[in-house]
Amino acid sequence: MTEYNFAYLDEQTKRMIRRAILKGLAIPGYQVPFASREMPMPYGWGTGGVQVSAAVLTPKDMFKVIDQGADDTTNAVSIRTFFQRTAGVATTTATSDATVIQTRHRIPEEPLHEGQILVYQVPIPEPLRFLEPRESETRKMHSLEEYGLMHVKLYEDISRHGHIATSYAYPVKVEGRYVMDPSPIPKFDNPKLGDMAAIQLFGAGREQRIYALPPYTQVVSLDFEDHPFEASKADHPCGMCGATDSYLDELIIDDAGGRMFVCSDTDYCEARQTAGHKGKDAA
Amino acid sequence: MTPLLSVQGITKRYGAHIGCADVSFDLYPGEVMGIVGESGSGKSTLLNCMAGHLTPDAGQVVFDTRTNGPRDTITMSEPERRMLGRTDWAFVHQHARDGLRMGVSAGGNVGERLMAVGERNYGDIRDKATDWLGRVEIDASRVDDRPTTFSGGMQQRLQIARNLVTGPRLVFMDEPTGGLDVSVQARLLDLLRGLVRDMGLSAIIVTHDLAVVRLLADRLMVMKSGRVVEAGLTDQVLDDPQHAYSQLLVSSVLQV
Ligand SMILES: Nc1ncnc2c1ncn2[C@@H]1O[C@H](COP(=O)(O)OP(=O)(O)OP(=O)(O)O)[C@@H](O)[C@H]1O
Numbered sequence: 453m454t455e456y457n458f459a460y461l462d463e464q465t466k467r468m469i470r471r472a473i474l475k476g477l478a479i480p481g482y483q484v485p486f487a488s489r490e491m492p493m494p495y496g497w498g499t500g501g502v503q504v505s506a507a508v509l510t511p512k513d514m515f516k517v518i519d520q521g522a523d524d525t526t527n528a529v530s531i532r533t534f535f536q537r538t539a540g541v542a543t544t545t546a547t548s549d550a551t552v553i554q555t556r557h558r559i560p561e562e563p564l565h566e567g568q569i570l571v572y573q574v575p576i577p578e579p580l581r582f583l584e585p586r587e588s589e590t591r592k593m594h595s596l597e598e599y600g601l602m603h604v605k606l607y608e609d610i611s612r613h614g615h616i617a618t619s620y621a622y623p624v625k626v627e628g629r630y631v632m633d634p635s636p637i638p639k640f641d642n643p644k645l646g647d648m649a650a651i652q653l654f655g656a657g658r659e660q661r662i663y664a665l666p667p668y669t670q671v672v673s674l675d676f677e678d679h680p681f682e683a684s685k686a687d688h689p690c691g692m693c694g695a696t697d698s699y700l701d702e703l704i705i706d707d708a709g710g711r712m713f714v715c716s717d718t719d720y721c722e723a724r725q726t727a728g729h730k731g732k733d734a735a
Numbered sequence: 736m737t738p739l740l741s742v743q744g745i746t747k748r749y750g751a752h753i754g755c756a757d758v759s760f761d762l763y764p765g766e767v768m769g770i771v772g773e774s775g776s777g778k779s780t781l782l783n784c785m786a787g788h789l790t791p792d793a794g795q796v797v798f799d800t801r802t803n804g805p806r807d808t809i810t811m812s813e814p815e816r817r818m819l820g821r822t823d824w825a826f827v828h829q830h831a832r833d834g835l836r837m838g839v840s841a842g843g844n845v846g847e848r849l850m851a852v853g854e855r856n857y858g859d860i861r862d863k864a865t866d867w868l869g870r871v872e873i874d875a876s877r878v879d880d881r882p883t884t885f886s887g888g889m890q891q892r893l894q895i896a897r898n899l900v901t902g903p904r905l906v907f908m909d910e911p912t913g914g915l916d917v918s919v920q921a922r923l924l925d926l927l928r929g930l931v932r933d934m935g936l937s938a939i940i941v942t943h944d945l946a947v948v949r950l951l952a953d954r955l956m957v958m959k960s961g962r963v964v965e966a967g968l969t970d971q972v973l974d975d976p977q978h979a980y981s982q983l984l985v986s987s988v989l990q991v
């Protein structure tokens with residue numbers, strides 16, 4: 453059996469990643485380059501997030517992993533198992549009990565508290581990439597705060613669809629300075645990014661970038677005066693727990709095309725059901 | 736009167752090779768300066784040095800800024816220079832695709848500079864973009880089409896609209912009519928002449944087409960091997976060239 457260092461990565465690598473994280477926290481929203489390591493999983497599985505988690509986990513931590521809000525997808529289970537094996541940390545599905553939460557595509561519904569760390573898996577960290585493929589140019593645009601191009605993207609959205617159709621990875625401005633890609637979370641989650649009590653860390657493995665939001669950071673979603681940002685969601689209550697304030701997934705439930713809307717955050721939904729809340733589709 | 740642009744001793748070498756050498760001139764508000772010369776004479780090198788795309792080895796490019804008066808744009812900070820590049824200056828490339836975003840609609844292309852200087856009202860931006868399409872004779876119904884669906888002449892007119900929408904005071908143009916059919920060239924020239932006159936633009940136009948400078952330029956500089964060999968009022972230089980090279984240039988055109 454192979455012996456791993458705590459949390460798989462060697463101490464020198466973890467130190468290098470921690471330095472990148474600290475720099476990211478010191479300059480909120482700024483993309484810090486780091487030397488991404490090979491991890492024993494493919495890039496699409498969130499190797500950036502895994503490396504950040506490995507660098508911040510301590511033996512006393514309580515670790516939670518969510519994928520699209522759910523604790524039980526293959527991706528979430530395998531990352532959770534990975535750290536159980538390599539770091540021996542305790543794991544949980546309860547948002548409030550976790551000290552480190554690694555996530556793909558969602559922010560938990562339950563407000564996070566001080567002392568918690570939320571680690572995002574990021575596929576493409578560069579929000580300007582869509583219109584400006586040259587890395588040298590996007591770096592200059594960030595350093596000179598030339599962000600007109602971000603609004604060109606939103607302009608194109610409105611001209612094509614009549615409204616801002618971007619519904620995931622919706623760009624934000626951090627502390628009035630850096631424009632940041634919040635990773636492919638639904639824009640419904642954008643308002644939670646700002647003024648959050650927990651530390652937020654973003655890791656992009658293939659692109660070798662780490663960025664961060666320290667607690668209580670100002671985060672503003674970009675928009676136009678006459679097309680203001682809206683944190684939209686499906687206009688239904690959750691079929692299982694009846695919640696009206698949570699982000700919903702639409703499920704097809706039978707061959708006749710029957711549909712049901714249910715919380716994407718499984719922990720939130722189950723906790724509400726346990727507390728006695730019932731939606732119209734609950735058995 | 737303060738010159739809008741005062742160029743002094745601009746020199747640019749490529750290794751041991753001379754791109755342009757010791758070029759000086761003043762451009763006054765509302766003036767159009769033509770730069771002519773054979774291929775390789777240093778016209779584009781000079782233009783790019785003035786527009787901040789190339790850093791010259793020697794010389795000054797002093798621009799009369801709105802807020803701080805005359806400033807050497809070569810020694811000013813890069814953010815300041817880039818800000819000039821999207822406000823008071825405009826640059827029209829020979830190849831429209833170098834000056835356009837081909838993956839963005841015509842409206843987005845024209846609106847970009849407005850958004851770059853902080854306009855945040857979609858309706859206003861779109862109205863201004865549509866207005867500018869009209870001014871360069873592109874039908875308003877094309878506002879959401881990408882430039883890839885435009886003809887060469889339309890692309891060039893779109894590039895001009897995209898550059899002029901923020902009301903720049905100085906326009907740099909490198910062979911703006913090059914690569915277009917003769918009839919398309921004529922229409923573009925008419926349009927440019929109208930815009931220069933209506934907006935009171937100052938411009939520096941590089942071309943090797945003497946018909947272009949005849950129509951657009953008040954003054955002319957003739958370049959050879961990186962140096963200015965003759966300068967003067969356009970009609971004077973074209974009708975009565977003094978330098979042997981200018982005489983050759985003018986006569987070779989007249990023979991065509
Ligand atoms: N990047 C470069 N590296 C080396 N030499 C260059 C470079 N760019 C231009 N030159 C040289 O500098 C001289 C001036 O070139 P420039 O492009 O300014 O001429 P031009 O007058 O614009 O020519 P054209 O009419 O063909 O566009 C030429 O001898 C050219 O070969």
Ligand SMILES: [Mg+2]
Binds near residue numbers: 778779780909
């Ligand atoms: Mg040239």
Ligand SMILES: [Zn+2]
Binds near residue numbers: 694698721722
């Ligand atoms: Zn629910």
